Each structure stands twice: as C-alpha cells, then as structure tokens.
Amino acid sequence: xxxxxxxxxxxxxxxxSIFKExxxxxxxEHTIYLADSKNAPYGIKTKQEIIDLxxxxxxxxxxxxxxxxxxxxxxxxxxxxxILRNRFNIPFIGIEPAIKPAALHTQTKAIGILATKGxxxxxxxxxxxxxxxxxxxxxxQEGEGIxxxxxxxxxxxxxxxxxLQIYLQPMLDANIDYLVLGCTHYPYLMPxxxxxxxxxxxxIDSGLAxxxxxxxxxxxxxxxxxxxxxxxxxxxxxxxxxIIASLLGSQYKIEALDF
Numbered sequence: 330x331x332x333x334x335x336x337x338x339x340x341x342x343x344x345x346s347i348f349k350e351x352x353x354x355x356x357x358e359h360t361i362y363l364a365d366s367k368n369a370p371y372g373i374k375t376k377q378e379i380i381d382l383x384x385x386x387x388x389x390x391x392x393x394x395x396x397x398x399x400x401x402x403x404x405x406x407x408x409x410x411x412i413l414r415n416r417f418n419i420p421f422i423g424i425e426p427a428i429k430p431a432a433l434h435t436q437t438k439a440i441g442i443l444a445t446k447g448x449x450x451x452x453x454x455x456x457x458x459x460x461x462x463x464x465x466x467x468x469x470q471e472g473e474g475i476x477x478x479x480x481x482x483x484x485x486x487x488x489x490x491x492x493l494q495i496y497l498q499p500m501l502d503a504n505i506d507y508l509v510l511g512c513t514h515y516p517y518l519m520p521x522x523x524x525x526x527x528x529x530x531x532x533i534d535s536g537l538a539x540x541x542x543x544x545x546x547x548x549x550x551x552x553x554x555x556x557x558x559x560x561x562x563x564x565x566x567x568x569x570x571x572i573i574a575s576l577l578g579s580q581y582k583i584e585a586l587d588f
Contacts, residue, residue: 331554334359334561335543336390336398340382341369341480342566342573343514344401347424349577350540351399352562355547357554361393363588364566364573370476371404372445372512379447383409387417389588396552399543400424403512403535404447407454420550422543425457426511427533432461434531435507439466441500444511446471454511468500476514482572484517493521501527510534517576 335351335358337344342364351360363386365371371379383405390398397420400406400413406423414421426448431440440462448454449469458467478489500508508530510516516534526532547553564573565586573583 330396331552332359332556332558333394333396334361334563336361336363336387336393336395337401338363338365338383338386338390338398338405339401339513340371340404341366341476341514342576343476343479343512343517344399345573345576346513346516346534347399347401347536347539348562350536351543352560354537354540355544355554357556357558357560358547359554359561360563361390361395362562362564363389364564364568365588366480366566366568366572369480370445371402372447372471372476373473374447376408379405379408380412383413384416385588387413391417391419395419397422397543397547397550399539401513401539404445404451407448407451420546420552422539422546424513424535424539426454426509427535427538428457428509429461431507431509431533432465435465435505437504437506438464439468439503439505440507440509441468441470441497441503441505442509442511443470443472443496443515444509445476446473448511466503468503468505470496470500472496472512472515475518476512479514479517480568480572482575485520489518490521490525493518493525497525506530508532
C-alpha cells in the first residue's frame, strides 16, 4: 500500500507548483498528476460543474491505484473536497489560500488576496477569511484571465503584465504588505510579481504547507513510502504536453490523455 503513488489533480498545469514542493519534501514518493487543462479554468464554472469535474478526476486517479489524492486546485478544494471525502474511501489533501499567516503578520493591517472567482465566492473561503480578518482591510481580487494565459504558456507575457498591473493597483493603494496567492497557477507569476510589487510586500502561497500536511497524513495513515527506490512521476494532460514540459523540464514522463 505505501509504495502506491500519490494522486494529484488540478484544473491544468498550475498544480505542478504543488508537485514541486511534494517532490522536494518526499523524494521517495511516486506521483500521478492529472492536468485537466481542457476544462480550465475551474474558477468560472458553477459549483456543480466543479464537483462533477473533481469526481471525474478522482475516479481516474483511483483507477490508477493511488493511495491518497491531493486536490491541487483552490477552486476544487473550496467547492468539492467535502463531497469527495464523503464519497470516496481514500484520504484527501486540499488547498486553501494562506490567509492565516498573512493576517497574523501584517504590519499595515492590509492584505491582498488574488484568487479565482470560484474560490472567492465559496463558503469555505468566506469562513476562513472571516475567522482571521477581524480588524484588517482585505482586498480581494479576482484574477480573471490569468489561468488561461498560463495554460497558453504566457506566464511572463506583456498581456500578463498588463493584467497584473490592473489587479494589483487597488492593493497598492490600500498599502498591503502581504499578497496571498489563492490559486496554484499563480506561483508561476512570481517573476512578474516581484518586479511589480514594492520590496516590502511579502508573497505567500500554500505549496510548502500542503507538502508538510501531506507528509503528516501519510505518516498518520502509515502510508509513507520508506523504500529507497527511484521515484516515478507520471503526468497526464488533456491538451498540450509542451506546457507542462516548459514548467517542469524534459526529465518527466508527460502523456496526452483524453479524460
């Protein structure tokens, strides 16, 4: 059981940012990654559509003998993870925007959250925000168009720069000192964000925290792979394989799969 792979799915290539953290922290683990790019972005879909896509991805990963599934998508986590946990007898790890550390450490009492519409409108997001944002100014910004650009290999394009300048300006006007990235695609914006934001603004994403939580759950469930074997990582995408290859490099097995 412990030598079986960890399943990871996202509405495209963004969750590879989570995969990188998992691979670094858990080098013995095997993984299978599903990039549902054909249906990206999830953030503009209805709650039921997001649930249905999440169930479809989960079923495929279970068919591929995964021992645990990481929902490497903020929108899928906030809208569907409880349904997945109730429906499938397998552990799930989800992704939530890292609002808590930003809220606890802000000095200007203003934080920015860049996320998809599906995440910002979800009940789980509102509950988390309300829990930690008392007395703070929270500037929420829907990142419309960002995921599509990243899925087309344009993470550092002029079009992306223009979008980010528009989205970040209200946050800068509010004097934020923390920017929370609420989508697993968004860490690929880091080069542009570092260029566009003042040096004192700290950028937080959930990647490392997710990997640490995954390790904890694997240990608790006695699912940690202790065999010192060469890890095997498989990537499946239902659109272009070159986009994942451009983000990860050519050392991984990437296949086109219609799912």
